[in-house]
Each structure stands twice: as structure tokens, then as C-alpha cells.
Amino acid sequence: MRRWLFLVSLGTGLCTGCARPSTSEPSQLPLATRAPGPTAVLPIARPSASIESADRSQAAVFPPPVVAVASEASTPAPELSRQQIEERLLAGTLGCLSVGKPNGGALVNGVQLTRSDYFEPVDPKSSWGTDETLAYLEAAARKVHEAFPNSPRLWVGDISREQGGRLSPHRSHQSGRDVDIGYFYEQPGAWYRRATPSNLDLPRTWAFVRALVTETDVEMIFIDHTLSRALWRYAEDLGEDPAWLRRVFATGSGEQPLVRHARGHATHMHVRFRNPRAERLARQAYPVLVKHELVDKVQVYRYHRVQRGETLGKLAKRYGTTVRAIQRANGLRSNVIQAKQSYKIPTSAAPGTTDSVSLVPPRRLPPSEPPPRPAPNPPAAPPTPTPESP
Ligand SMILES: [Zn+2]
Incomplete structure (x- = not known):
């Protein structure tokens, strides 16, 4: 049996591979200088000069609001008895398990991201995630390609190792829910190329970030603030709902924004997904995983x-x-x-007791889009009061 050691931290774990999030997150970005955009109007991208040339000729016309795809992978974990979990685990039919936390966890039955029309993994050895994570990535990229045919592949850096656990030099990336992804550039470039407001492909990058927010259970996205400011302005100019944009980008509003600044993220964005199914299943299966020495305690x-x-x-x-x-x-x-x-x-706590699987909150959708589905059943244990850092 494979064994690996992993640790769960409560508190201050950070993705050091993607640098520490700065404590000086951008406060609210300047909004007052612009006239308020129309509210509740579907965004129709205006082709800017930068995308009118060559293969960038298609203006993005976002489709009418639809109920976001609730992929099979994102359905809530079934209620299984411990015996059923054990049988399915040993038969290899239990599915993906995201064990513990991103900064101290493991991945069981992970799925490897391979090269596709949408993605170019940098290192196959660290391109393993849960099926939910990969389905979310695909759903977001599909939106970009629908709006902008002939879009280049996105570089995908580290997700997790096949069995998760520590992945140097990161602190997170341990449970199949963190993904380092390159940006879309005006001129496609190499992995880890520094993005700036002038070389960033704003229409495609915004379409991707927007889809992460509306189509997936994204927990947070680290983006350098110089770039997130540019994205915010771009989205406003498209006519996106200002109040919704504040929920996506702004700090200081009582809830954490989904897009956050962290140093070191001008070369790539770091996306963390919640996995309603794989996290919950892992918590249910944890005693069985320990019993069969599939994970150390x-x-x-x-x-x-x-x-x-x-x-x-x-x-x-x-x-x-x-x-x-x-x-x-x-x-x-x-x-x-x-x-x-x-x-x-x-x-002496076990994961899932003091360290409950994150409750998956409703998606933050713009006002023109209806909620995609009810939030999955909350886990039995109450949420931990301990603040979690990414
Ligand atoms: Zn990262």
C-alpha cells in the first residue's frame, strides 16, 4: 500500500510557491471617475483595437444567461454508509478524494490534466487534480473559446502531484484544488512570462476569470493588483454590473473578494476551487483511508x-x-x-471535526444570471471558527 504523510494546518498556511499574499491588498479600485455603467445588461464586448487584428477578429458576444453547467463532478457527494465507502474505495470506484486542506492534504484517485485544445500543462508530474477541479477548468476555458474562437492554449503550471501532499516550493497545491494558470497575452508567449496591463489580453482573460466566477465553485483567484485593476476597468467598460464587480474585486466590503492580490502573481494566476464532492467524500472516507493505510493519520x-x-x-x-x-x-x-x-x-483533532470541509457558498453571480443550482448539503460538522488563509 502506498503511504504518504501529510499535515493539516489550521491558520496561516500560504501558497509560498506563488509567493505570500501581501497584507497590503488593494483597497477599492477607482470607480468614481467613470460614469456608472448600465445595470443588469448583458455584457457585449466591444472589440478594442488590440483584438481587431489577425486571429483576434471576433468580438466577444457573451451568450444569454444560462443556468451554469452543473457537471456531474460538481454534484453533491452521495450519502454513503461507512461500509459502502470502504467497498467502493477498495474496488476503486469511490472517485476523487480531496483530503485535508490545500496547505496540508492529499489527493486520492486524482485525474491528470493532459494537453488539449484548451490547456498546455507545463509538467505532467504535477498536473494532477480532482475531477471537479479539471471539470471547472474545462468549463471556464470552454467559455473563452466559445466567445473567442481560435484562442491559444493556456499554460497550466502546478496543480498537485498524483497523490497530492507537499509539492515544492509551494505550501498549498496539496489536495488537487489549486491550479497555477498562465494569462492570455496579446501575443502568446512562454509560461511564466510577466503580464502587464499593456500585454495582457484583457478580453480573453476577463472572459476566463468571469467564467471561473460564474461557472465554477472557485474559492479565490490570486492576481497581481496591477492586472486585476485593468481587468476590473475592462469589465466595467463592458457594462458588467458594478455591484457584482465589487463582490469579485473589492476588499473592505465585509466579504473577501474572489480576486485577490498576492505578490508573485503577475506571471500567472493561482486559482483555488472548492470541491463540494471530493472534499465531502474525503471527509467521510477519512477513517477508512487511515484504516487501510492509504494515508497516514x-x-x-x-x-x-x-x-x-x-x-x-x-x-x-x-x-x-x-x-x-x-x-x-x-x-x-x-x-x-x-x-x-x-x-x-x-x-489531536481529525480533519472534518475541528477542520470542517469548507462549506460551499452560493456562487456570486451577476444579477442577470439566475443561481445555477442549490448549494450542496452542508456537511454535518459546524464550520470551524479558525480563520483560513490561502
Ligand atoms: Zn500556486
Whole structure:
């Protein structure tokens, strides 16, 4: 049996492979300088000078609002008994499992993204995801190709390894739900080429981002703020609903925007999907996975910011662990800890108890589009109050 070790972190895990998200996210982008666009009007892309030439001759005409495709992969996980899960797992018919979290998890029965009309994987070894993730990618790219025939392939960097787990140099990309994707450029270029507002193919890139938001259960998209500003302005000029655009791009409105700034994302965007089915199934199957040694028992961590006067002994007592375990988790060689520093605290929780599978919220759709489907049944456990960082 294959074994691999993975860790689940509660708290501050970040995709360092895509650089740390900056704490200085862009505040609201300038909107006041433009006249308000028409509301609830279907966006009809006006061909800009940049797309009138050569193969970019088709103006994007977005189709009328349709109920977003609820692919088979995005249907809620079935209610299965533990015995049914065990039988299907051992028979190889359970399907994809996204175990744990993106910054501490595993992928079971993953699917490999291969070269297609839409995508060009950079490294096949790290192009494994869940079927939901791959279906979402395909659905979003299909929208671009429908609106702009003859679109180039998008480069796809790392998703996950075949069995997930740590994928250097990233902290995330562990559970088949994170994808690094190149941008559409005015002149198609190499993977990891730096995008700027002037070389970015705004119509195609916006069509792709828009489809990620409307057609998939996207959790968040990291894009450099210079590019997201340009995309926001472009979308506004198309006549997209301003209030909806604020829900997609703006910080400070009480909910996290879907498109967020993170340093290092001018060369590619980092997309994280929620997987209503693969996450929920994985949580249901977790005891069976451990029993059959398909995954090692998950070590769940939480983070503690040390106050003046606290000691390792106090922390161990408070969290029901040992000084040695905290030392090991943090690579400490002595008892010295620093105030105002955060330390990893091992807990005995299993994934899905304190660390519940993310509830999949309703998609943020523009006002002209009806909700695609009811949100899947929420998992039984309450959502964790611990804030999650990407
Ligand atoms: Zn990434």
C-alpha cells in the first residue's frame, strides 16, 4: 500500500510557491471617475483595437444567461454508509478524494490534466487534480473559446502531484484544488512570462476569470493588483454590473473578494476551487483511508500567537499536548519562545471535526444570471471558527 504523510494546518498556511499574499491588498479600485455603467445588461464586448487584428477578429458576444453547467463532478457527494465507502474505495470506484486542506492534504484517485485544445500543462508530474477541479477548468476555458474562437492554449503550471501532499516550493497545491494558470497575452508567449496591463489580453482573460466566477465553485483567484485593476476597468467598460464587480474585486466590503492580490502573481494566476464532492467524500472516507493505510493519520495544527509571559509548558497544558510535541512541530531546540510570534500547536483533532470541509457558498453571480443550482448539503460538522488563509 502506498503511504504518504501529510499535515493539516489550521491558520496561516500560504501558497509560498506563488509567493505570500501581501497584507497590503488593494483597497477599492477607482470607480468614481467613470460614469456608472448600465445595470443588469448583458455584457457585449466591444472589440478594442488590440483584438481587431489577425486571429483576434471576433468580438466577444457573451451568450444569454444560462443556468451554469452543473457537471456531474460538481454534484453533491452521495450519502454513503461507512461500509459502502470502504467497498467502493477498495474496488476503486469511490472517485476523487480531496483530503485535508490545500496547505496540508492529499489527493486520492486524482485525474491528470493532459494537453488539449484548451490547456498546455507545463509538467505532467504535477498536473494532477480532482475531477471537479479539471471539470471547472474545462468549463471556464470552454467559455473563452466559445466567445473567442481560435484562442491559444493556456499554460497550466502546478496543480498537485498524483497523490497530492507537499509539492515544492509551494505550501498549498496539496489536495488537487489549486491550479497555477498562465494569462492570455496579446501575443502568446512562454509560461511564466510577466503580464502587464499593456500585454495582457484583457478580453480573453476577463472572459476566463468571469467564467471561473460564474461557472465554477472557485474559492479565490490570486492576481497581481496591477492586472486585476485593468481587468476590473475592462469589465466595467463592458457594462458588467458594478455591484457584482465589487463582490469579485473589492476588499473592505465585509466579504473577501474572489480576486485577490498576492505578490508573485503577475506571471500567472493561482486559482483555488472548492470541491463540494471530493472534499465531502474525503471527509467521510477519512477513517477508512487511515484504516487501510492509504494515508497516514493527519496531524492537525493550530496556530498560537505567544503573549508576554507564556511558556511552552503553559501552551502544552492549555492545548493538551506536550512541550516536546510543540518543539518538534516548530523545530525548536530549546524552551525559548518569543512573544508576538506564532507557533504551530499539534492537536489531536481529525480533519472534518475541528477542520470542517469548507462549506460551499452560493456562487456570486451577476444579477442577470439566475443561481445555477442549490448549494450542496452542508456537511454535518459546524464550520470551524479558525480563520483560513490561502
Ligand atoms: Zn500556486
